[in-house]
Amino acid sequence: MTGAKTWITCLLLILLFIWMGSASRPGEVVLWTGKFIFLISVLTLIISFVTPWISSFRRSRKSHMGLSVPEGDMEQQQKLVRIEQQEQLKQKASYYVENIMKPREESRLKRKMEHFYRMTGQSWKLTEGHMLGDGEGHDSLNNCDATDKAAETPNNEALRKRKLPEQATKPIPKLEPPPPKKIITLPEEPNEPGEGVISVALRCPSGRVFRRRFYKSCCSLVLQDWMMKLGYHSVFYALYTSSPRCQVELKTELSIENIGIIKDTLLNIEQNYS
Template identity: 45%
Template structure:
């Protein structure tokens, strides 16, 4: 910065000198002016070079800044540093232990418990997840006589606890036996008699589908055999009935009536029709 100021100062002096000489010799020619300008520039350049060379020598030397020398710490400083490191490491260890106890361990136990519950539910052993209740817990013992106490002395603890247990009324009350299902009646038709047998009649049933079935019976057969035959044909007697052709009316059948009593003494054709719901 000082060198640039010096060069500027020499330039101003040279320019003022040039101007003064030019004013004194104003009648100079162009050649003389150019020669004078060249001399001024040369003088300016020479002065700049001299200033740049001599300035470092003429500049006052400034004191050098002190150097930072690393001093070796003594034993006290090392001990303090070691103590600080140990305290910092202890704080980090406490934080890690607290995080493991309060966050990681409960999280792992929760995940393990969920896996065990899922396993027992999938294997059908969900009862293992319940706490259960020991026999006789929370129940007041009933007074026993000396004879009963002597008898209980020979029982096992489980039998004694079972005896002291207060069972609910539903467990002590005798349950009614379920009703036995009705025995399904098997429909068996008697064999057809031969044509030359005495008292043979032929009966035909005209079904709603247009099909006609025929069979031979004896007049002495029970009249209910016709209902069994109707059932065997595929028409349940609870829905269908056997009617006479003319006049069209339901055939009167009974458990103590034979076919002859029902009016079937000759070959007869009957109609199979649905029962009237209003008549049932």
């Protein structure tokens, strides 16, 4: 407000001097205008520097007159103000943590747990469930005496209230003993070839060949037992003739001679695709 009044006064003075110069000597209007502009700038500069000094002088005078607070009391007041500000900041921080940060973290953790349970197939953990034995056994509880209730342990009470599913109460059936493991035994091998004796060779898938002599009267399943003893199970492998290639049918009632092996023969062990 003071600056506005100063500028208005300066403008009025400039107009006054310009009017006076134009009335007396119109040629000196420009000169007077420059002089007053310079005067106004000097006055503005002086006012801008003097005003802060005057205000500071007034404040120091008031403090010397006894309006200021003693230094010790001032420090105590500043300390109390700082403590109060710290308490306010702590309250704001605790309010932010309790009402914003913690609910946000809990909701984030809950979403992660729900996603984890759904991905691992444990979504039943997200349900509230129900209490086992709730509402069961009220009639038996009413018939019990007070002494029995007092003497009953919590474990017995829970056992009495519990109602297990039928699968849990059903007696476990006795398992039949497994069948005895078959022990493969081959008949004695004839020492020398002769009548009623043939030599059979088995060619393995690896290319290795095994030879053995049998009596023609032996059961044809002896060849299968020999193959299994070499490490080739009859479920996955079978015996085939070389030429013509055909599968050898092994039966209990047939002997080696009955299945067509009447001389020294080479059989191939091959995978059974049938």
